[in-house]
Amino acid sequence: MKKHLTAAILSAGLFAAATPALAADYAIDTRGAHASVNFKVNHLGYSWVVGRFDTFSGDFSYDQENPSAAKIAVTIDTKSVNSNHAERDKHIRGKDFLEVDKFPEAKFVSTKFDSTDGQTGKLHGQFTLRGVTKDIVIDVTKVGEGKDPWGGYRAGFEGATTITMKDYGIPMDLGPQSATVELEFHIEGIKK
Amino acid sequence: MLKNSTQGYGWVTIIIHWLVALAVFSLFALGYWMVDLSYYSDWYQTAPMLHKSFGICLFALMVFRIIWRLTNPKPKGLSNHQTWEKTIAKLGHFALYAILFVLMISGYLISTADGRAISVFGWFDVPALLSGLPQQEEIAGDIHEILAWSLLVLSAGHALAALKHHFIDKDSTLSRMLKPVNSTETRKQ
Numbered sequence: 001m002k003k004h005l006t007a008a009i010l011s012a013g014l015f016a017a018a019t020p021a022l023a024a025d026y027a028i029d030t031r032g033a034h035a036s037v038n039f040k041v042n043h044l045g046y047s048w049v050v051g052r053f054d055t056f057s058g059d060f061s062y063d064q065e066n067p068s069a070a071k072i073a074v075t076i077d078t079k080s081v082n083s084n085h086a087e088r089d090k091h092i093r094g095k096d097f098l099e100v101d102k103f104p105e106a107k108f109v110s111t112k113f114d115s116t117d118g119q120t121g122k123l124h125g126q127f128t129l130r131g132v133t134k135d136i137v138i139d140v141t142k143v144g145e146g147k148d149p150w151g152g153y154r155a156g157f158e159g160a161t162t163i164t165m166k167d168y169g170i171p172m173d174l175g176p177q178s179a180t181v182e183l184e185f186h187i188e189g190i191k192k
Numbered sequence: 193m194l195k196n197s198t199q200g201y202g203w204v205t206i207i208i209h210w211l212v213a214l215a216v217f218s219l220f221a222l223g224y225w226m227v228d229l230s231y232y233s234d235w236y237q238t239a240p241m242l243h244k245s246f247g248i249c250l251f252a253l254m255v256f257r258i259i260w261r262l263t264n265p266k267p268k269g270l271s272n273h274q275t276w277e278k279t280i281a282k283l284g285h286f287a288l289y290a291i292l293f294v295l296m297i298s299g300y301l302i303s304t305a306d307g308r309a310i311s312v313f314g315w316f317d318v319p320a321l322l323s324g325l326p327q328q329e330e331i332a333g334d335i336h337e338i339l340a341w342s343l344l345v346l347s348a349g350h351a352l353a354a355l356k357h358h359f360i361d362k363d364s365t366l367s368r369m370l371k372p373v374n375s376t377e378t379r380k381q
Contacts, residue, residue: 079327086305086329087240093330174231 026155026189028058028074034156034188037076045177051083051092053106060189062155064145067118072125072187076106096172103130111135118142123159129168136161138185148190156188193372196264200364200373205264208257209369215250216292216347219243220340244303245313251296258289270363281353288346295339301332 028035038052058074078100081092093100106129115121123138138159145155162180165172195202201209226239269278303310304320305328311317325331357365364373 090329090333
């Protein structure tokens with residue numbers, strides 16, 4: 001009897017493993033600020049100016065067993081730009097850069113995730129900034145996944161990509177070393 | 193001659209009046225020009241520094257002007273001025289002072305929004321007193337821009353009114369802001 005039960009549990013386990021699991025849905029943990037959208041722009045070729053968007057939100061779905069089904073959508077409040085300098089942030093919000101009155105949102109919506117192991121991969125998607133939508137590819141690395149100490153379940157990733165300011169119609173010219181922006185994402189999600 | 197009399201303005205008031213006029217127009221022009229400078233312009237850092245430094249100086253001058261005004265005799269209005277002219281002039285002058293003060297304070301609140309001090313010509317720092325309000329630099333910036341234009345329009349009205357008194361009414365409204373009235377001199381009323 002006991003043997004039968006063990007076999008049943010085992011076969012059920014095998015069955016579960018063989019079937020493609022349903023992708024789990026996660027909400028990005030912005031409430032606990034275990035996620036950030038950072039950027040980095042070269043200054044004159046001598047150093048980096050680092051900033052972030054304080055306010056954003058999004059969801060993703062991810063399943064270790066079926067990484068290619070992963071998807072994510074993130075919406076960024078462009079007003080929330082923060083480079084730790086009020087005068088510069090005011091400038092970035094203005095028409096020389098993001099023109100946030102007219103374009104209050106930036107967003108990223110993934111189209112596919114190329115990954116064989118679910119640990120690293122290329123996340124393709126459409127990025128909209130200043131009203132311009134472009135296809136971009138984000139290099140993604142999974143940081144970890146598992147239970148948290150408070151009864152929840154979390155998964156987290158980091159990603160990076162580089163965009164060119166001119167591609168999105170940003171008119172300010174900061175010089176040849178500063179034509180691009182490095183975007184860096186740290187995304188931790190709580191399973192819904 | 194330095195102080196005001198009931199008949200007219202003394203040199204201190206006259207000089208401050210024209211210094212403030214010069215400062216207001218220069219700061220407007222400088223502010224208007226500096227926000228569109230290219231990043232590699234020689235003035236990209238200097239122009240805002242001068243704008244802020246002279247702005248702080250103007251604030252100090254305006255505080256002194258108020259004190260001077262309160263501690264000096266008040267020149268009487270000219271007898272040919274109509275009641276409505278006096279009322280409008282009073283309101284206009286109050287608005288000029290009020291707008292200028294709020295304009296200067298809003299500018300200060302932009303630059304100190306993150307708690308940074310304002311350096312005056314690199315000589316000394318004026319510390320941030322109020323910082324970290326939500327969207328502080330944006331709201332202060334909008335107020336600064338709107339009031340700068342308002343002050344420009346209002347001071348143009350102020351100048352036109354003075355010219356109207358000088359050329360149409362042919363009274364001494366404008367001339368007594370150019371030099372002190374000699375008490376022995378007979379004034380055209």
